[in-house]
Amino acid sequence: MKVLIAGGAGFIGSTVASACLDSGIVPVILDNLVTGRREFTTDRIFYEGDIADAALLDAVFADHPDIEAAIDCAALIVVPESVADPLRYYTENVAKGIQFLGHLRRNNCRRLLFSASASIYATGDDFTVDEGSPVDPLSPYARTKAVFETALRDIAAAGEMQVASLRYFNPIGADPTMRTGLQVRRPTHALGKMVEAMTTGEKFMVTGVDWPTRDGSGIRDYVHVWDLAQAHIKALRRFDELVATGDTPGYQVVNLGTGTGTTVRELLSAFEAVTGRPLPSVETGRRPGDNAGSYTRSERAAKLLGWRPQHSLEEGIRHTLQWFERRDRVLSAGD
Numbered sequence: 072m073k074v075l076i077a078g079g080a081g082f083i084g085s086t087v088a089s090a091c092l093d094s095g096i097v098p099v100i101l102d103n104l105v106t107g108r109r110e111f112t113t114d115r116i117f118y119e120g121d122i123a124d125a126a127l128l129d130a131v132f133a134d135h136p137d138i139e140a141a142i143d144c145a146a147l148i149v150v151p152e153s154v155a156d157p158l159r160y161y162t163e164n165v166a167k168g169i170q171f172l173g174h175l176r177r178n179n180c181r182r183l184l185f186s187a188s189a190s191i192y193a194t195g196d197d198f199t200v201d202e203g204s205p206v207d208p209l210s211p212y213a214r215t216k217a218v219f220e221t222a223l224r225d226i227a228a229a230g231e232m233q234v235a236s237l238r239y240f241n242p243i244g245a246d247p248t249m250r251t252g253l254q255v256r257r258p259t260h261a262l263g264k265m266v267e268a269m270t271t272g273e274k275f276m277v278t279g280v281d282w283p284t285r286d287g288s289g290i291r292d293y294v295h296v297w298d299l300a301q302a303h304i305k306a307l308r309r310f311d312e313l314v315a316t317g318d319t320p321g322y323q324v325v326n327l328g329t330g331t332g333t334t335v336r337e338l339l340s341a342f343e344a345v346t347g348r349p350l351p352s353v354e355t356g357r358r359p360g361d362n363a364g365s366y367t368r369s370e371r372a373a374k375l376l377g378w379r380p381q382h383s384l385e386e387g388i389r390h391t392l393q394w395f396e397r398r399d400r401v402l403s404a405g406d
């Protein structure tokens with residue numbers, strides 16, 4: 072099997088590409104390298120360019136007429152940036168995404184796995200959500216993801232494409248063999264901030280301690296990126312059956328999380344247990360645009376994909392630390 076991975080030079084896309092290679096699926100990577108890294112495409116079939124570039128997409132399919140499905144991981148993902156420049160986010164994540172769908176369809180590629188986001192969910196009373204839970208995206212970034220999903224459902228309902236939207240929770244870790252990992256030097260999520268605090272000797276900031284969670288800090292569902300990648304392999308292998316099960320014919324939504332909520336304070340304890348050292352922390356106020364968070368209660372991924380995460384929170388932390396130790400050797404150029 073051969074698949075097109077848009078955004079395949081990014082954190083999640085490159086991990087999915089590695090998982091494809093390990094399972095005998097040939098990935099064809101398309102990425103404009105706006106945040107992705109050329110180093111992640113070494114020894115892989117790679118086209119540098121934009122998902123909206125009609126001529127480039129036609130060339131990709133002319134070279135690889137045997138592509139059976141596409142995975143769309145191409146997007147801008149930084150929440151504060153999306154608040155400052157929503158036009159750019161709607162252009163890249165929505166307008167160009169729609170053009171990309173047209174290019175896929177013109178080239179008769181009608182199967183799509185979409186990198187959707189659990190950040191679109193409204194926080195429920197008990198912090199758990201499933202695929203039918205209400206949606207209330209709080210940032211322009213999250214709204215671009217919700218808007219695009221809505222378009223995908225309409226397009227699938229009309230029989231123009233078949234789509235599975237995979238709603239990721241909070242990916243951590245790296246490819247366990249360390250081919251790829253998070254390319255960003257200073258990630259803004261809690262685990263990234265812990266690694267940074269450990270490295271610089273500064274205190275880790277627990278941002279928000281008055282959420283209505285069990286210990287007041289925000290709650291998340293940290294899922295290992297290698298487990299996420301494996302879910303894509305399973306979804307590719309049973310794609311037609313998967314999309315046939317949706318309420319909308321040809322369209323299905325699947326939460327990809329562990330089903331366990333972890334608060335920031337619990338993540339900090341796990342981090343300290345993995346490193347064997349205390350990490351000094353300080354409590355501060357909520358960050359603008361944050362919410363209490365959520366974790367999945369859905370069994371749909373287990374039922375429809377036969378997928379359950381295999382890696383623990385501690386393994387996710389360990390692989391994150393290993394990756395950051397190695398990052399500067401893999402990513403030689405620039406920052």
Ligand SMILES: NC(=O)c1ccc[n+]([C@@H]2O[C@H](COP(=O)([O-])OP(=O)(O)OC[C@H]3O[C@@H](n4cnc5c(N)ncnc54)[C@H](O)[C@@H]3O)[C@@H](O)[C@H]2O)c1
Nearest residue numbers: 078080081082083102103104105106107121122145146186
């Ligand atoms: N990282 C998370 O926490 C998370 C959570 C839920 C969902 N997602 C979704 O997963 C997907 C991948 O996220 P990631 O964390 O790997 O981010 P990333 O920034 O590492 O990867 C995105 C990739 O897309 C490429 N890209 C962006 N716009 C493009 C365009 N117009 N044409 C071609 N390439 C383009 C970038 O160069 C990059 O390689 C995104 O759709 C994101 O919304 C991410």
